[in-house]
Amino acid sequence: MTRFIVSRFLAIWPVLIIVLLASFMLTRLIPGDPVTALLGQFPVPDAYRQEVAHTFGVDQPTPVQLWLYVTNLLKGNLGFSFANREPVLSLVLGRAMNSLLLMVPVLVISSILGVALGVLAASTKARAFDVAVTTVTLAGYSIPIFWLGQMLILLFAVRLHWLPVQGMLAIRGLEPGWPTVWNFIQHWLMPGFTATLFYLAVVARVARSSLREALGQDFITTARSKGLSEREVLWKHALPNSLIPVVTVIGYNFGYAITGTIIVEAVFGWPGLGGLFVSSIASRDYPVLQAIFLLTSVAVVLANLITDFLYGVVDPRVRYE
Secondary structure: OHHHHHHHHHHHHHHHHHHHHHHHHHHHOOOOOHHHHHHOOOOOOHHHHHHHHHHOOOOOOHHHHHHHHHHHHHOOOOOEOOOOOOEHHHHHHHHHHHHHHHHHHHHHHHHHHHHHHHHHHHHOOOHHHHHHHHHHHHHHHHOOHHHHHHHHHHHHHHHOOOOOOOOOOOOOOOOOOHHHHHHHHHHHHHHHHHHHHHHHHHHHHHHHHHHHHHHOOHHHHHHHHOOOOHHHHHHHHHOHHHHHHHHHHHHHHHHOOOOOOHHHHHHHOOOOHHHHHHHHHHOOOHHHHHHHHHHHHHHHHHHHHHHHHHHHHHOHHHHHO
């Protein structure tokens, strides 16, 4: 098991280096330049434009900028935001926490309910229930997130006045304690439901398909011929052998949790990384974009690493290989 873990851990470093270089170059391929985005289209003295470019280090050749970026990164310095006028590390971490407050409950709920619905749909003898679960999951996967979010806003915020339209918390009038928690829950319900429906549909469909395939294998027939009950066949034989695809899709969802809700955050005005990413593209804020790319890549790599570990836990054959 130790060799398995070490081999997976060593394999992530080349990936991170490639991602680091690719993110640096991709930000430079965005049309326009940060100086023009900061100063606008109005004419300014060339001396002032050069001073601004020198202040933010964008007047240096690209190899020099890459060298400075890597050396600062090794020191734990992600740079200074052009547009927000604050260190990138604190800015990105603050927005990442807001995104996690939205996405962690979404992923936990969608994973638990998705697996439960997939198991029930694959194992039940009621054809109507299987069809209902398939229909719901297909709708959840197919409905555009931005359209569903806008429909929820029109119904629950505009027409019924039950839930707030946008944001994560009310701007004022909140008391510490339960009122703040309840206000957060109210703001979370619509974006949380919108994202949960999509991720739940993915997990449920994969769980149902994988379990159906496992239930058709020869070892299930052998288990039934030994006189085992359907409950024992399902939970002790079929489900453990169908978990690899389910673990894969759940790990994939967790890996993209930080930036996977850009559209949801944009629709509901959630102050997470999604809105920061969009605004940073508009302002050509290279340090922030590079930090978001790097943070996302690290999250995906770590999620894949943890998923590989879980493969060894779920299926001993993976660990032995």
